[in-house]
Amino acid sequence: MTVHILPPDLQATRPPPSPDPLIVVxxxxxxxxxxxTGRVTAALEHLSFAIREGxxxxxxxxxxxxxxxxxDLLCGFEQPSAGRIRVEGGPVREPGPDRGIVFQEALLFPWLSVLDNITFAPRLAGVPAALYRPRAARLIALMGLDGFENHAPYELSGGMRQRAAIARAWISEPRILLMDEPFGALDAQTRLGMQEQLLIAREATGATVLFVTHDIEEALFLAxxxxxxxxxxxRVAREIPVPFGRSRRYSALLTDERFGRLKREIVEEFRAG
Ligand SMILES: Nc1ncnc2c1ncn2[C@@H]1O[C@H](COP(=O)(O)OP(=O)(O)OP(=O)(O)O)[C@@H](O)[C@H]1O
Structure with missing residues (x-):
């Protein structure tokens, strides 16, 4: 897959990062x-973490x-039963344009073209076409969707649908990207290309990303x-700083002895429950 570098006009114009965490749980x-039935399912208990900008x-x-x-809590779809969540210093009450969301299923509107899906949020917000159109065109190029603007979602492959969903989340320049196993349904090769593309786009935009996965190697490659x-x-059982720097190649990581060691440590953590 071609990896495109994000052009300067897609790089978010943001104030310098604040020393305070952007997300506090x-x-x-x-x-x-x-x-x-009245049955209670405890999904989270005593969960605490903080995420800095970028x-x-x-x-x-x-x-x-x-x-x-x-x-769901960070998006504002649900409210916590106890404790506090703050994003950019304030409580989260509802979804907002500061938080872009990408789910495992692309969830594109089936009756809209790729372009209309990607530009849905700015159109809904009444942003003039002259502002969002050039941006959409660049995102379409970035995500390798050139020539598919007028296609319907069912005419795309799973990977292309997911790239369209990422472009849709990115068009509003969210400060935070929340991603729920976005590449879980893709084949290994497409997934790797998407992961590399995501790292490049993140580096260029400076967006803060919270990425959910159950795949240890994916977490070690991205985070x-x-x-x-x-x-x-x-709750957070363990916090692991990943020592591989920002410009990563998957092939290089596979021969890095730290990659294997960290993977083994996490497997042990899973086994311990
Ligand atoms: N809306 C809901 N109503 C009732 N129970 C729920 C609801 N959402 C989640 N749960 C329960 O909360 C627990 C955690 O679910 P959650 O989907 O957050 O886990 P997960 O780690 O994302 O799982 P997976 O990796 O399988 O997607 C599960 O036991 C689930 O059944």
Whole structure:
């Protein structure tokens, strides 16, 4: 896959990073109550972490440990049962343009073209076409979707649909990108290309990324820091700074002895529960 470098006009114009964390999660619990039976499911308990501006953090944990619930809280789809969540210093009450979201399924509107999907948010917000059109064109090029602007989502491959979903999340210049296993449904080769493209785009935009995955190698390849969640109810069992710097090649990591060591350590952490 061609990897495009983000052009300067797509680089977000932001104030210099603040020394205060951009995202703060403090002793958060999330419990779901079944309205019919009254049964309570504790998804998260005593969850605390902070993320600084510009960091790429992976939330890594086994299935069902509450990873998606963390993103739902940060998006504002759900409210915590206990504890506090602050984004840019304020509480999260609802979804907002400061937080772009990419789910495992691309969730494009099937009746809209690729271009109309990507430009959905600025059109809804009444942004003039002269402002968002050039930006959309560059994102389409960046994501390797040239020539597919007028295609419907069903005419795209799974990888292309996901790239369109990322472009849609990125068009509003979100300060934070929340990604829930976005490459989980892709084949290994497409996935690798997407991961490399994401790292380049993140580097160029300076966006803060919280990326949920259950794939240890994916977390080690992408993250500046990994938060390993415990089994349900999820809390941070371990925090791992990733020592590979920002310009990464997957092939180089595979021969790095630290990669194998960290992978073994995380596997042990999973086994310990
Ligand atoms: N809306 C909901 N109502 C009731 N229970 C829920 C709801 N959302 C999540 N849960 C429960 O909370 C727990 C954590 O779910 P969550 O989807 O956050 O885990 P996850 O780590 O993202 O899982 P996976 O990796 O399998 O997607 C699970 O036991 C799930 O059944």
């Amino acid at each position: 403090e002793d958060v619990a999330k419990r779901f109550v079944d309205g019919r 960091e790429f953090v992976c939330l890594l944990g086994p299935s069902g440990c509450g990873k998606s619930s963390v993103l 500046d820091r990994i938060l390993v969640l415990s089994g349900r109810p999820g």
